[in-house]
Amino acid sequence: MSSPGIASRSLRGGLWLLALVGLVAGCAAPSARGPVPPPDLELLGAGALELPSDCEPRGGEVYRMSFLVQPDGRPSAVVSESGPGCVQEALRRWVSTFEYRPVAETRPGTLDWLTVTARRGD
Numbered sequence: 001m002s003s004p005g006i007a008s009r010s011l012r013g014g015l016w017l018l019a020l021v022g023l024v025a026g027c028a029a030p031s032a033r034g035p036v037p038p039p040d041l042e043l044l045g046a047g048a049l050e051l052p053s054d055c056e057p058r059g060g061e062v063y064r065m066s067f068l069v070q071p072d073g074r075p076s077a078v079v080s081e082s083g084p085g086c087v088q089e090a091l092r093r094w095v096s097t098f099e100y101r102p103v104a105e106t107r108p109g110t111l112d113w114l115t116v117t118a119r120r121g122d
Contacts, residue, residue: 041069041109047097055086057115063087065095065111073100075109 057063064081065088078095080088091113100109 040107041103042101043098044073044101045099047094049090049094051090052086055090057087059115059117061114063091063113065091065113067095067109067111069100069103069107069109071103071105073102074098075100 051057062082065078066081067075067078070076075095075098078092080092082088091111095111
């Protein structure tokens, strides 16, 4: 026959282990927010961005393009929000090559582009 002290400690140890398992299981439970909806626009492909050799983007400047994605997934009404210039023209041509997954209705799209440079070996 076991003594009451040993049984009490064994019961407390079992409850402690059960509480710990419950706590860990609660941390691993799926989020109550539900499934993540698919993205509004899904880019399937794009042509190459080609900047003319005499066209230099300004470092740190963000070039923003706005456009509409038609139900067939092709962009239209591509506009540079950063004004005119060779970079903006190249970006307009590039965005025109985008192909999106078809959508139920025309949707707006935006592209922000900037050039990043670094020295080799850094």
